[in-house]
Amino acid sequence: MTGTTAVPTTSASRTPGQIWQRTRGVLLAVLVLVVGGVAFAAFQSGGRHGRLDPRSPDPQGSRAVAELLQDHDISVDVATTLAETTAAAGPDTTLMVAGPNVLTAHQQRRLSAATTESGGRTVLVAPGRDSVTRLAPSVRAESSGPVAERSPSCALPAARSAGTADMGGVHYSTDADGATACYPDARHATLLVLPERRTGDTVLLGSPDIFRNDRLDKQGNASLALQLLGSRPHLVWYLPSLDDPSAAEPGSGNPDDSDNEGGGETSFISLIPSGWLWGALQLTVAAALAAVWRARRLGPLVTERLPVAVRASESTEGRARLYRKANARDRAAATLRAATRTRISPLLGVSPRDTESPEILLPAVAARLSIPGGDLGTLLFGPPPADDAALVLLTDQLDALEREVRTS
Incomplete structure (x- = not known):
């Protein structure tokens, strides 16, 4: 935990080729949208008009x-x-x-x-x-x-x-x-x-x-x-x-307007042109269809072998780096002490659920090794270390305690 080592590159790291394969679909979609937008802008700027427009030479024009x-x-x-x-x-x-x-x-x-x-x-x-x-x-x-x-x-x-x-x-x-x-x-x-x-x-x-x-x-x-x-x-x-502008004018000033009887304020929906409402409905339907289409591609859940196997030492080393980066000596010490108590409890005849109870675990260890209970309490249930050196010393002492319990 005290040394500084380079983070090894494992087989789980993505190569540039893998990153390209995962992102090329999104990039292609963005490219199509950009090209389509430019083409549409050019089409509109070319003097073309809409359906039934008397200025339009298109087949749908007039x-x-x-x-x-x-x-x-x-x-x-x-x-x-x-x-x-x-x-x-x-x-x-x-x-x-x-x-x-x-x-x-x-x-x-x-x-x-x-x-x-x-x-x-x-x-x-x-x-x-x-x-x-x-x-x-x-x-x-x-x-x-x-x-x-x-x-x-x-x-x-x-x-x-x-x-x-x-x-x-x-x-x-x-x-x-x-x-x-x-x-x-x-x-x-x-x-x-x-x-x-x-x-x-x-x-x-x-x-x-x-x-x-x-x-x-x-x-x-x-x-x-x-x-x-x-x-x-x-x-x-x-x-x-x-x-x-007349599409947003309220009809409240006209007493004969059945869309706003009695005067007063008009609703927000009534101020929106009908074309926008139809457009929003079409976009909603398109989004729902796209969601259904993408959901079908996922398929049922299947089991498969993992491409890599991470060794326990790598997981331990990675967690240790996270503890060191966060200065979490208290968490690291608590984890080491809990692991030691769990491993020695079966050797002492103590139930796993009693490993957190000093009143039960410490007498059993003292009877096995003839070590004063005060020293054992500090070692197995003591306060967190003050610095990294104290944490390393605690690790060595816990290892020695476990070896003595196994050999005694």
């Missing part, structure tokens, strides 16, 4: 229909906030809402109020049940179906002129007088035109496929899209954004 409208002297403006959209609404404007389901309930009510008073045309793309309730109260969103080639089966001039088109998605029904239901599927319309409101009207489309770049040249999609969006000289293409 740049082709926007350029066709401009060729027919229809001005196309993109709006990403509710304030821009409502300010542009008017009798000579068609308002195209590309993502009505992304809007909060408060935003949908404001949009409905603005379009009702505008006198223009409003085109809603695939609004769901909750969105229809606020944006077109007289309409019900029924079940959904696949997008397929469908015939108009209605008297709407735009539909009859376009003929067969790729329609489907959300199905709609209404009891409103004068509504025109086109491209039916299972007795429900996939294109619904509501009666005029102050010289304006509302068009509900169950699917956005006729506006996509990769579908515009199919069937009568181009004709139908141009007629639905080109009925007014001005088109406002509304792409709802999650960072729109």
Whole structure:
């Protein structure tokens, strides 16, 4: 315990090759994430836009229909906030809402109020049940179906002129007088035109496929899209954004707002845009699936031989170094004394449970060796050593005592 020795390298130490094998999976995953992030940033910075964006040349974008409208002297403006959209609404404007389901309930009510008073045309793309309730109260969103080639089966001039088109998605029904239901599927319309409101009207489309770049040249999609969006000289293409300030506006100031009846404070959840909630849910599901996947790889418990066998001397030497580093002479001395008492007790006929009792163990040792009990008490149950030299002396004395007991 007093000497300073170098810590030996045992076979349990990992080699650089073993460390690489254990960490290469994590490093590869980090590398993939970094490369993916850089590629995504480059992709975004290359002027590409999202789905149904009139500026996007991607297959899911709508740049082709926007350029066709401009060729027919229809001005196309993109709006990403509710304030821009409502300010542009008017009798000579068609308002195209590309993502009505992304809007909060408060935003949908404001949009409905603005379009009702505008006198223009409003085109809603695939609004769901909750969105229809606020944006077109007289309409019900029924079940959904696949997008397929469908015939108009209605008297709407735009539909009859376009003929067969790729329609489907959300199905709609209404009891409103004068509504025109086109491209039916299972007795429900996939294109619904509501009666005029102050010289304006509302068009509900169950699917956005006729506006996509990769579908515009199919069937009568181009004709139908141009007629639905080109009925007014001005088109406002509304792409709802999650960072729109109006998404966080509370509706407590409106006594008719059923989401916050009676005024007061709104809940924290109601201030979070629906897109973020869906994103959090998807991340939770992905994390659960990853946990299940990793758990299956562990497999059942099996027994196997250890790769190395650690000698008792190495364990003793390692513990001694820890005691010396912590200056734990009291712990070391207590361990040495307890081990000596345990080994000599069977030779003296003392029960192992009585090794901690000086009244029983010391008389038995004294009778065996004829040594004064006071010296034995100090040796086997005395105070901790004051320094390392005293600890070494105690070790030698305990060894001598044990040898005498064995040979006597």
